[in-house]
Amino acid sequence: MDTSAVQSWEKFELKKTIGIWSAVALLAGTMVGSGIFVSPSGLLQGVNGNVGISLVLWASCGLLALLAALCYAELGTRISESGADFAYHGITYGKPMGFIYAWTSIIIVRSTGSAAMAITFGIYLAKPFYPGDCVPPDIVVKFAGTILLLLLTLINCWSVKASTKFQNFFTAAKFFAMIIIIIGGLVQLGKGNPIGKANFDQAFDTESMTTITFTQIGLAFYQGLFSYDGWNNLNYVTEEVKESHKTLPRAILIAVPLVTGFYVLMNVAYLSVLTPNEMITSPAVAISFGDRVLGSFSWIIPVTVCLSTAGSLNGSYLSGGRMPFVTARAGQWPSVPIVIPIIVTLSALYLVIAPIVDSPNWIYLYAVIFIISGLIPYFALIHKGYKIPGIDTVTMYGQLIFNAAPTDWEDIF
Template identity: 45%
Template sequence: MARVGASDNLQPKSSFDIQMTQSTKGNNNENSSGGEGGSCESSSGDNSSSNGIKLKKEISLLDGVAIIVGVIVGSGIFVSPKGVLIHSGSILQSIIVWILSGILSLVGALCYAELGTMIPKSGGDYAYIDVAFGPLPAFLYLWVALLILIPTGNAITALTFAQYLLQPFWPSCEAPVEAVQLLAAVITCFLTMVNCYNVKWVTRITDIFTGTKILALLIIVGAGAYYLFTGNTEKWDYPLEGSQLSPGFIALAFYNGLFSYSGWNYLNYVTEELKDPYKNLPRAICISLPLVTTIYVVTNIAYFSVLTPDEILSSEAVAVTFGDKMLGFMAWLMPFFVACSTFGALNGAIFGASRLLFVGARNGHLPAAISLINVKFLTPIPSLLFLGVVTLILLFIRDMYALINYVQFVEAFFTFMSISGLLWLRKKNPDSNRPIKVNLSLPILYLIICGFLMISSIYVSPMEVGIGSAIIVSGIPIYYLTIYRPVEVLTSMSQKLNIWCSKFFLCMPNQEKID
């Protein structure tokens, strides 16, 4: 199997790749037998690491499905499905885009299933790009994810939660910005604490709130079906009226549709904590993506049956507008369900994203302190706290939403690179163990469509594409200053931070053998 660790790829060693040989030798002897409250699992099939500190495999198939569905079905389907409608122009074309976006996401997820079972390590795109193309492209993905993709998405999800939880207290106006930011900060800290303490609590929260958001969507679908089957079919008399057939508008419609499906690869971030990943990773994908696609399509049909396109486009939260029109005195349920949905999505995003940072640090691309694991709870506490702090900072930046305009192209670019890596690894390492091997037509189809979307977006949104590309390129000098030719002062700072975190948070380096 291709090696995921950085020891073969990163030459010379990064200033961040600091080993704790001397400072943790004593802790090793004290805690190797389990320590206080910490039962250290052995690696499957590897007796040499039977006493090593490593992440525990506690995620079942049901938990995996709940994570994927919980992260994908965030606030988007409740708050703003109008992005697809704006660029599609008609309700039928919008429905077609939602269906095809789901199918394309499933194709991508199946390709990631092959990557995830061939490279059964946490980190998702980062791990796959590292194995296929080397440390620099992998670092650039980590750089963009750390700078924009992860903390910005988490911050916006937390703010959305706060806005809709506070809405009943300010029914005639928007809640004060300060109150929204404070509640968002509180919930971010709370979920970070839960993630630090117990993985089982994380999965239970994910399971419960995934069920809650599915219930909310079933209420919308039921109300829409009742409205439609009682003879109110006039909104479907001209379903193709206003269709936008320009390739640029079609690309933007798909971008918005695919953005609502983003999160289908989050289970790949936590592969090392998934029970029997060779079976449960593809099973979770094959269950969750068709389920989400079906939910999205029937929910949009319900929206279009009750609300006019103008009502959808003018609404700040389509589900709330739908509830006001259909649920009467129970309309308060929709803001509550939006809050529940975003709460579950934020919990799953914190869990998955912290593992990306953990693996990046373990490979020497971030300060080594972020790769430490708490000896009692067996969770990457420094990684979780680092992510939490960055998210808290972004909560109080007023123009943070502007960053979202540049995310979609960047995400598509690195997904394109990961799928390209699948084809490259088939040629480079044809004899690698592949428990799942998808038909060659699937990655080729995905690359063609993804390439079309990226090229089209250059013509339609050149500024957003340019700024997104500039953010990616800005990571190159950072790589050479901190990884390839490290500055001595950074090496010293990283080592001091590493030792301090290991003592303060009772952590040790990951000791699982990385093959």
């Protein structure tokens, strides 16, 4: 028997194929989804249409995302385990909490988020074929979204390299489109567009500022932070990142400030030709901007939204697929400059409590019940070790069909 082959089989592990620029593309490409093109106006509405405060909050959301990402960089360099939050929750709070996080992420968060992005892709892909006020049929939208999901699934199953190449392409395309919008807006400001001039001359309008409440600021932060979602995705593929102890913090320090700068400039561009009220009421802000500035080239915007959504979804696939992987592999605080985690923790507590106090709703209770319900399968299947009849056979055939094998790993919990 060839013992080297046996040893090679027993040492099955993830390959390190993600370099610094692919890491930056994964982070930036996942963060920049459809939100900045379709509905970046929620934050503006949250501050009563005050232009100056909205731009300050866009920059502040970027700073908070950067601080949170640096906390994750610290965790990722100390705990070289893919799966990010699954590993971090398990180590810090114990195996049950790691399982509960994976339970909610795999079953609800990732799946519903992917479905929402796929629907957005389908809407903007179909829209050019249904001009004017015509609404694309649901069957067309869902079919297009389903095709995208299947295509990205195939690519991510085929090769990590192929997935990262697609991610690099999508990221370059969406940043190119943002540059076009930013340049168009700056040109309008240079020409002295009266709408833009009025917006920035009265950027910190005291009348609207005095009516902004503390709770409103928190809810506006929520709207802004939604557009920065994805800043932690690189930690899900830590084991596949080359020199992760260097690449993780470097990629974060490049990607998050880059996205923050682009987001602020994108909003400046929108406000160069649209009033705050027009931004708030527009169903798709970038398209409204394109109709006024780009003329016959306004078709670039829906194409960009499609590419941007596909890029975000691909990045989510690339990172999110590691959650069930590490959860299955597991059979189910390091010290930092402590001021950064404190700031992030206090901010997170405020962002959780503020909307509950402002608008109590039964849905929060339902969410808590669902999260806690994860303890039931954990206790039966993991703690007690009960096996579903026939599951070993299903696992064996699954491994044969998908050419998969168990990996070597060290129990870090």
